[in-house]
Amino acid sequence: MTSPPVCSTSIRLEDIDKRYGGLYALRRVSLEVAAGECIVLAGRNGSGKTTLLRIAARLVRPSSGKVSFSNVGSEQGGAKHISFVAHATMVYDDLTAEENLLLFARLLGIAQAMQRVEALLREVGLFDRRNSLVRTFSRGMRQRVAIARALLRAPGILLLDEPATGLDPQGAGWLADTLRRMRDAGCTIVMSLHGESEISALATRAIRLDAGAIVADTRSGADLRSILAFADA
Amino acid sequence: MWKRGFVGAAVLSLVAASAYASFFIAPTERTMGLIQRIFYFHAASAWAGMTAFSVCFVANLLYVWRRQPHWDSLGVSAAEVGLAFITIVLITGPIWAKPVWGIYWTWDARLTSTFVLWLLYISYLLLRTLIEEPDRRALLSALFGIFAFLDVPLVFGAIRWWRTQHPAPVIMGGPGSGLEPTMRAVFFFSVFALHALMAFLIVERYDLEKLRTELDIVRREAEAL
Amino acid sequence: MSLFANTTVLLGKELRTEFRSRELLTTTIVFILIVLVLFSFTFDPLSDEARRFGAGLLWLAFLFAASLMLQPCFLREQPNDTLSALRLSVADPFAIFLAKLAANTLFLLLTELLLLPIFAVMYNVQVLPVLHWIVLVFFLGSLGVSIAGTALSAISAQARMRELLLPLLLLPLLTPILIASTEVTSALLDRSPYVPWKGVGFLVAFDVVFLTALWLFGEYLLEE
Numbered sequence: 001m002t003s004p005p006v007c008s009t010s011i012r013l014e015d016i017d018k019r020y021g022g023l024y025a026l027r028r029v030s031l032e033v034a035a036g037e038c039i040v041l042a043g044r045n046g047s048g049k050t051t052l053l054r055i056a057a058r059l060v061r062p063s064s065g066k067v068s069f070s071n072v073g074s075e076q077g078g079a080k081h082i083s084f085v086a087h088a089t090m091v092y093d094d095l096t097a098e099e100n101l102l103l104f105a106r107l108l109g110i111a112q113a114m115q116r117v118e119a120l121l122r123e124v125g126l127f128d129r130r131n132s133l134v135r136t137f138s139r140g141m142r143q144r145v146a147i148a149r150a151l152l153r154a155p156g157i158l159l160l161d162e163p164a165t166g167l168d169p170q171g172a173g174w175l176a177d178t179l180r181r182m183r184d185a186g187c188t189i190v191m192s193l194h195g196e197s198e199i200s201a202l203a204t205r206a207i208r209l210d211a212g213a214i215v216a217d218t219r220s221g222a223d224l225r226s227i228l229a230f231a232d233a
Numbered sequence: 234m235w236k237r238g239f240v241g242a243a244v245l246s247l248v249a250a251s252a253y254a255s256f257f258i259a260p261t262e263r264t265m266g267l268i269q270r271i272f273y274f275h276a277a278s279a280w281a282g283m284t285a286f287s288v289c290f291v292a293n294l295l296y297v298w299r300r301q302p303h304w305d306s307l308g309v310s311a312a313e314v315g316l317a318f319i320t321i322v323l324i325t326g327p328i329w330a331k332p333v334w335g336i337y338w339t340w341d342a343r344l345t346s347t348f349v350l351w352l353l354y355i356s357y358l359l360l361r362t363l364i365e366e367p368d369r370r371a372l373l374s375a376l377f378g379i380f381a382f383l384d385v386p387l388v389f390g391a392i393r394w395w396r397t398q399h400p401a402p403v404i405m406g407g408p409g410s411g412l413e414p415t416m417r418a419v420f421f422f423s424v425f426a427l428h429a430l431m432a433f434l435i436v437e438r439y440d441l442e443k444l445r446t447e448l449d450i451v452r453r454e455a456e457a458l
Numbered sequence: 459m460s461l462f463a464n465t466t467v468l469l470g471k472e473l474r475t476e477f478r479s480r481e482l483l484t485t486t487i488v489f490i491l492i493v494l495v496l497f498s499f500t501f502d503p504l505s506d507e508a509r510r511f512g513a514g515l516l517w518l519a520f521l522f523a524a525s526l527m528l529q530p531c532f533l534r535e536q537p538n539d540t541l542s543a544l545r546l547s548v549a550d551p552f553a554i555f556l557a558k559l560a561a562n563t564l565f566l567l568l569t570e571l572l573l574l575p576i577f578a579v580m581y582n583v584q585v586l587p588v589l590h591w592i593v594l595v596f597f598l599g600s601l602g603v604s605i606a607g608t609a610l611s612a613i614s615a616q617a618r619m620r621e622l623l624l625p626l627l628l629l630p631l632l633t634p635i636l637i638a639s640t641e642v643t644s645a646l647l648d649r650s651p652y653v654p655w656k657g658v659g660f661l662v663a664f665d666v667v668f669l670t671a672l673w674l675f676g677e678y679l680l681e682e
Contacts, residue, residue: 021367022450023457059542060682063368084546088539094475106467107547109459149543297678352630359626363617373613376675377627380609383671384631387664391634394656398641 008035008186009071009082009156011056016065018051018212025051026062027212033157033190035071038183040200041192042227043209049192050087052209053159056190057084071156081108083155085163089142090149093135097126097145100134101152108153120148125174139166147178158182160191164199172198196228237437244426244433251277251419251426259419268332275325277423278318279347281431285315286354288435290382293375302446305371308378309361310438312354314431319351334402341403342396346389353381353388367449461556464548468557476565486527486569493519494573494580503581512581513644516573517636521603524566525625528607531558532615541680551677555608559672562604563597570596588646591654595646598661599639605668606631612679634664 011033018026026048033039041049054060055067069082084090091100098117105113121127124144129137134145143166150158158179164172176198183189183202193200200206206227208216216222255273262269289311296304326344327337338344357378364370412420459467476482497515502508535541544554574592578585585592607628614624642657 019368022453054682057542057546059545082546084542086539086542088537088542090539090543092471092475092540093538094478095471099474103467103471104543104547107459107464107544109463297675349630349633356627356630360613360617360623363619363623365618369616372678372681373616376678377610377613379675380606380668380671381631383667384634387634387660387667391637391660394660395637395641 009069009188010035011157011188011190012066012068012070013052013056014066014068016052016055016067017063018048018055018060019063024212026055029065029212029214031207031214033188035156035188036183036186038179038189038202038204039191040203040206040228041190041209042194042206043192047209048212049209050161051212053084053161053190053192054086056157057082057159059084069157081153081155081157083150083153083158085146085150085158085160087161087165089134089146091134091142091145094133096131096133097121097137097148098130100145101148104149105152110153116152120151124148140168140171143167143171144174147175151178151182155182155187157188157190160189162192162194164193164197175199176202193228196225200228241433244429247426247429251423254419254422259416260413262416265333268329271325271329273420273423274427275322275329276420277427278321278325279343280424281427282315282318282322284428285311285318285431285435286350286382286385289315289354289378293378293382296371296375297379300368300372302367302371303443305367305375306439306442306446307435308371308375309358310435310442312357312378313438314434316351316354316358317434318427318431319347319354322347323351330402339402340396341401342393343389345396346392349388349392350385353384357381367446459549461550461553464550464553465556465560468544468548468553469560472557472561473564476561482527482530483565483569486523486565487572489526490519490523490569490573491576493522494577498580508581509583509647510644512577512583513647514636514640516577517599517640517643520566520570520599521629521632521636522625523569524562524600524603524607525628527565528562528604528611528628529614529621529624531562531608531611533611533620536615545680551680552673554680555612555672555676559601559604559608562608563601566600566604567597570600583647585647591646592643594658595639595642595654595661598658598665599635602635602661602664602668603632605665605672606635609668609672609676609679634660638664 011031013029013031016026016029016031017024029048029052031052041052043049051060055062058067092103095103098121101117101120102113105117110116118127118130121130124147126141126144126148129141134142137145143163147163150160160179164175167175179189179191179199180202183204189202191199203224206216206218206222206224207214208222208227216227218224218227251273255270259270259273261267289308292304292308292311295301296308323344326341326347330339330341331337357374360377361370361374364373494515497519501511532541535544541554545551548554571593574585574596577583607624610627610631611624614620614627617623638657638660642654642661645654645657
């Protein structure tokens with residue numbers, strides 16, 4: 001069982017602009033995510049969801065604006081940890097599942113890395129394939145390795161960019177269960193999704209992006225289902 | 234607008250004056266004769282080119298630090314103007330060498346180093362053409378520009394050492410070395426004139442770059458609609 | 459995790475990946491061999507002068523090979539966006555560069571040392587008496603090539619025509635390495651009692667300058 005996060009992180013995005021040349025991927029986006037919230041980002045392709053998530057993950061530098069974090073309750077002395085699951089798997093095809101997870105576990109400085117890795121592999125159902133190269137995995141299996149990587153160190157915040165893409169119903173069900181456990185244990189979750197599903201049902205809040213700006217937010221009274229329903233419109 | 238024309242005319246007059254001085258005021262050099270006069274233009278261009286590249290270096294550093302597009306515009310302007318002056322150096326060198334040494338290219342230390350310098354900044358400009366997104370282009374070319382500039386003293390040092398291992402004809406001797414007072418005055422006047430030209434060209438090119446950037450932004454926005 | 463620890467872990471990954479397939483090493487060695495042989499056709503390889511040319515050609519071959527070998531360095535992190543995973547996992551992004559440049563230096567050094575006996579035979583030079591100096595020069599030169607090459611490979615991976623771009627950016631920059639390494643190697647092989655302090659000093663200077671620059675600016679090279 002993944003140990004619950006002892007640290008729940010809140011994020012604050014203030015006046016975020018992201019320009020590529022003259023085009024705005026994000027335009028004056030301000031967003032406060034409270035610790036423990038589970039937010040769904042909806043919107044068409046190109047609305048800025050991926051950019052927003054990558055900026056929150058500190059992978060992309062905004063053209064202007066500020067990103068800040070703060071932790072609620074911590075054991076590690078306030079060390080926040082951001083986990084990111086992208087559309088790409090972010091694992092090495094030429095290494096085995098176990099080697100991949102061990103690599104990241106060691107980089108993150110996880111004590112008793114081997115035990116943790118084995119436990120995670122069992123949890124995602126890949127223990128039997130741990131010595132196979134990731135290159136040989138199906139899309140669903142790769143996604144599971146990706147998520148295992150994200151869960152190596154209990155995150156204070158988990159960011160996911162369309163995590164259910166390519167997963168079969170069984171895989172999507174497993175993902176929903178995992179996310180539910182994380183949410184219930186207090187982890188802050190922000191994920192971008194297309195449309196309604198088992199996973200979107202976990203949300204405590206939904207936000208719709210269009211052309212780089214937030215156009216609807218359940219916190220300000222918008223209807224959750226309509227935000228999700230029109231995601232692909 | 235006419236103010237710019239006035240400044241331009243003033244700069245060109247300076248350059249013309251220094252050319253006149255090179256030909257008619259400076260005394261004829263004993264051994265080399267007429268061809269030596271090209272030295273004033275050649276060495277002064279080298280100094281102007283290096284100053285331009287230094288401006289580029291500073292602009293690169295400032296861009297990486299502040300990320301303001303005008304630093305990138307300044308950087309590329311300074312690089313292009315510097316490259317123009319360096320090209321002049323590479324052309325006037327052989328013009329001098331042929332009558333004096335009998336061959337166009339003697340692999341002289343300074344000229345060879347200048348050639349490598351030329352290659353580095355051509356690469357800088359080439360790199361820019363191969364990156365489309367403006368912010369990426371600005372950042373990556375600034376970083377390459379920084380590495381290239383840091384390499385310059387190492388290149389000059391290494392080539393000079395190489396040349397002491399394998400001596401070869403040196404062109405023109407050091408600037409200011411063995412120059413008689415009038416020559417020295419003409420030389421420094423040329424340096425001044427060419428620096429004025431350099432500054433003028435950088436400003437002009439910078440304005441052009443800003444216009445191009447704005448146009449590019451408008452075009453991208455239009456395409457997105 | 460400390461810089462040293464992260465670097466070691468990442469270096470382990472780089473080495474494991476390469477030694478599993480050995481693609482980079484084998485292609486680099488074969489390439490250098492091809493270049494050396496082809497060069498020999500352009501002059502008389504047994505003449506006395508050949509020994510003087512030999513060191514230069516050897517280093518030229520190394521540089522060409524390196525400019526090809528260094529291309530996958532950051533390119534191979536692109537398909538699955540593993541670079542982002544690394545950036546998220548390490549405290550100091552410099553660890554990523556240190557690990558890669560250490561791995562690249564090792565690979566280059568390995569190919570150079572493997573080719574040294576072949577070169578000695580082809581050009582009839584005695585390397586054993588000065589072997590320790592040659593290894594030092596190989597190491598310092600390869601280090602410089604790797605530092606500059608790793609940095610520039612991060613740049614070229616983000617541009618078009620990257621296969622042609624990396625050699626274009628890298629080779630002029632490496633002029634000091636080529637000169638210093640060639641002078642020292644050639645002097646060593648000439649069997650003159652020669653202690654290559656000046657050349658070694660040059661190489662060390664180059665390595666220090668560029669390693670410092672990479673340390674200062676590395677994180678910007680990885681930015682998105």
